[in-house]
Amino acid sequence: MEEQGLDEMMQDLNAVPACISAMIDTGSVESHRYFLARRTVLEMLRDRGHAVPDDEIQRTLADFRSWWETKPEFDNLTISYPLISDSSKKISELLVNITKHVLKPHHQVLTPEEKGELLLQYKVEDSQIPRMLEKDAVARYYGLQKGTVVKVTYEGELTGSHVTYRCVV
Template sequence: MAATAMNVDDSGMAAAAAAAANGQARPRCMSSYVDEGSVQSHRYYLARRTLLEMLRDRGYAIPSSDIDVSLAEFRATHGQSPDIDRLRISNSLRSDPSKRVLVYFCNPGPVKVTSIRYISGQIANKDGLSGLILVLQGEMTNQALKALDLFPFKVQVFQITDLLVNITKHVLKPKHRVLTDQEKQRLLKKYSIQEKQLPRMLKNDAIARYYGLEKGQVVKVTYSGDITGTHVTYRCVW
């Protein structure tokens, strides 16, 4: 049995050597696919990348170089235990630089009223802010949720686990595009309908949350398939 095993190993090594000699890539060892870094840094990396893509898709000025950062580059900058204060994102709309959004990562654990007060105190220029996105790593208490209403701008809350994957990139997800007010009015006029007659999309729908949509906004949904071909429908956020 030992001799047989040795022959198998020898033949495998010979095959690898022959492949290398012919310029072919060697099969990668399974261990090369294992991430030896911390789970914490990997989660922060994935969530931050999704957030950058989300803001770009909302029309914010996000450089491609920020989105294209690799996990290794992220860890080289932030380490295996990133400081959440350094993960904050602040960018302005391309069409209106006066409108700025801030992304704030909360500490692990429950988010209480005291946490919201602390976050409010950390925001230096509230007047120049048009939106705030909080990334949670635990539950938010009812009192803390009510305290969000005290902010003079829109506040969105995401769990970090909801940001590990960009849902808009899923192969089975149809393409969504948010219509401008002018495009919406042309659509309603073209078909002689009111917005309440359009198919609905709930405000808490994952896509509506991704784009930060408000009630009354209309989304163009394009479906593509080998069998059904391409067809378009429209949904109004409700």
């Protein structure tokens, strides 16, 4: 009886319309994890100012799997894009982009000029700005150095929109 039930399920699965069956992921879990990790790394590199083409980030899982094939070559594992502001610097090798999480406030890295204006406007020094540790997840994501100031914008139903600043220590 169990065998008959299995046969019926297989017939039902084979009868699934093409539009729905296209949404069923039949690939390996490992390739899906590599796909997600690679996309997150590419987004992170772009957020850090590297010249990552849109088509690399928008690559679909099916395209990734056909490009990745069954056994990846070392060249496919390497990620190397020039820094837009300094093309001589490259980052290579690194499943979730933390800056896109719905509960994470928006972080904007201030330029040295914007930092100077902020310090003048509020008549404060670096040490008087609330701190963000260099090992904080957002600081690590952006590759922030000590002394960098980040504008943090919170959006909430109860608190509304408000801005704070953090200095990396």
